[in-house]
Amino acid sequence: MSQIFTETVSINAPLEEVWNYFINLEENAANWMKGVQTMEKETSGDISAGMNYVFHARGKKHTSTVTEFVPKAKVTLTSVQGSFQADYTYSFSSENSNITKLTLNASCDARGVSRIFSPVIKMAIKKSDQDQVSLFKEAFLNRGQVRT
Template identity: 30%
Template sequence: MLEPMGNEGQVMAQAFSVEEVIQRPAPQVWEALTDWPSAHRWMPGIESMTAEGETAEGTKLTFRARGADRSSTIAQCDLGRSIVLRSVQGGVTADYTYEVHEFDEDSARVTLVANCQITGLWWSLVSPLLCVAVRLSDGKQLRLLKAMVEGG
């Protein structure tokens, strides 16, 4: 769904929202979620990822995706509970919000919401296609994380 933003020519679009229950304790799921060198195992298209510091607000993540070096920043972080990864490319700012909640003592409920802020006429015109592409590419992240964490 597209929503006009406050500034002229900006649009906010939610690309997707997904949820999984992972049969491992929440701290173990959080550890796997923020193990950046292992991100390639559950983030489609990522070949490698490194963090320039601890998992904290402001830390830059550098990753290789589809043959190109890119970066993301931890825009928000509540250790053990939630993290927002922000990437900017051209007129698109993508925020991926991950939340980990204890479901019971042996499992965790994990959610991922991907939002895109789109600036500029061209990006606004292609935003519906962009949202579909993001959903198709990244909408399976939590299923892959679940398989990795539960499979060992």
């Protein structure tokens, strides 16, 4: 895996509150993931490793799999398109009882012909998603407010 980018924010809220907002992807992902209109679990039940999500972004249907899940600590969402794999690892930690640190580490792996296009794909991912946790922080802090 080759790293694309890492972004970290500190959020003035307890870890449990931040985690609960994040993990409710079906309801909240569209508020902070650029281009995502909807995100739905393919199976019912609590989130765990191996669970798949279907999301609609930029007019296309995509699938993402939870490949790592540590409650209140870490979630990795993995998407594969052809021979290109992108991993988005979200890590949560508590700086004190009222400050939560959220870090996103995006990495990828390209095989076969995709290796030729890997630098362009990485640049596109970075441009599109490098501010994702900043957008998450904004959405979290503005939750419950009516959008106009």
